[in-house]
């Protein structure tokens with residue numbers, strides 16, 4: 001810096017004057033000032049870290065891998081990770097402290113009483129945490145799953161009509177139709193190849209994607225029979241997001257997008273976005289040509305799909321959702337709707353295959369409903385007449401929850417029932433899997449068999465665990 005200052009003073013012809021002393025002193029002072037500012041900031045960060053660590057001392061932690069990695073990579077969402085997690089739960093039953101690397105502490109909540117204060121706090125006090133959802137952002141944008149604050153509240157209100165029974169009821173026809181396509185495929189598969197087993201997950205994923213594409217876009221791609229670019233892009237994106245979680249070196253965006261996976265992710269995102277944007281634009285054009293009244297008249301007796309609901313949605317000020325907002329919500333529903341349900345359904349079938357006696361009971365329950373019917377389709381009202389089947393589905397979701405973790409960042413101190421405090425700024429992991437396997441909440445909850453042998457289901461919620469069902473709430 002000093003030679004540059006000298007050169008500058010030389011150019012200005014001020015080199016040999018008293019001004020040089022002032023200029024050099026001012027420069028040195030400002031350098032010193034900047035240095036102390038940086039030092040102060042560093043001390044403040046260290047102090048805040050030290051204080052947080054002290055405040056976190058009251059939380060127990062399982063042994064770390066090492067000081068650098070902390071607990072990173074120890075409890076991945078695979079079979080081994082989940083089994084290791086169960087072992088930890090034998091000794092720690094409410095809140096665990098884990099370290100993602102040397103300086104990022106996380107509190108893992110594994111008991112409903114400890115989860116409640118975090119999830120019942122307002123969205124401003126415990127917003128969704130960006131760090132763990134950020135891999136989905138380029139695909140899902142600011143849809144409900146990833147948005148926060150005012151945008152989330154506004155969209156949540158605008159989307160409420162999409163969950164009205166009148167909108168959902170007609171979807172039963174679509175679900176029946178898609179399940180029938182899958183069953184026909186299975187029969188053909190078994191007939192042609194005479195094989196006794198095949199991977200059901202793939203078939204169920206296609207069935208859920210087919211249902212969603214029809215419910216969200218009214219679009220029939222026949223994807224259960226022949227793969228479409230759009231559907232294979234969604235399957236690819238879901239796989240890539242999971243794979244990225246396992247590869248720490250792919251966490252920084254600038255490395256990821258240079259890798260082969262990152263390039264495939266970008267390409268697949270483009271395909272998905274192009275499809276959604278085209279549907280929205282075509283539909284908006286038709287809506288503006290016909291006008292809302294005529295449009296709704298034409299829809300009478302037909303199924304109103306998710307895009308229709310979003311296009312017609314208006315807030316209190318009469319403001320509509322933009323095309324980009326609609327795209328984010330539709331892409332979010334396609335992801336959230338297929339990934340969760342295909343995993344959930346696959347585990348239900350796994351459990352029923354493991355316990356043929358319960359499978360038979362479910363079959364009898366359904367056959368009883370179907371007695372004397374011409375069409376072998378389940379109807380909306382039938383769903384409440386299947387207590388045993390519902391109980392099996394709920395118990396299977398408890399054992400194998402499709403979403404194992406959700407995360408929140410506490411922007412204020414949050415008090416736990418035992419008086420301990422979650423310090424402001426900490427990321428909390430609501431461990432759904434851990435909670436569902438917490439021995440203090442579910443004693444003797446080994447598997448579906450032990451659960452179903454226990455009791456008849458609650459009449460209100462069909463939950464097999466009476467002490468934990470809605471009746472005890």
Ligand code: HEM
Nearest residue numbers: 128144145156332333336337338340341344402403406407
């Ligand atoms: C067994 C099935 C399902 C399970 C286990 C499941 C699980 C979850 C969980 C745990 C969250 C909370 C995420 C968080 O707060 O961080 C969530 C949010 C969400 N799910 Fe699902 N889900 C299922 C089915 C579906 C379906 C079928 C759809 C749509 C078609 C859907 C759409 C959404 C959306 C839009 C959100 C964000 C809601 C918000 O933050 O306001 N989910 N889901």
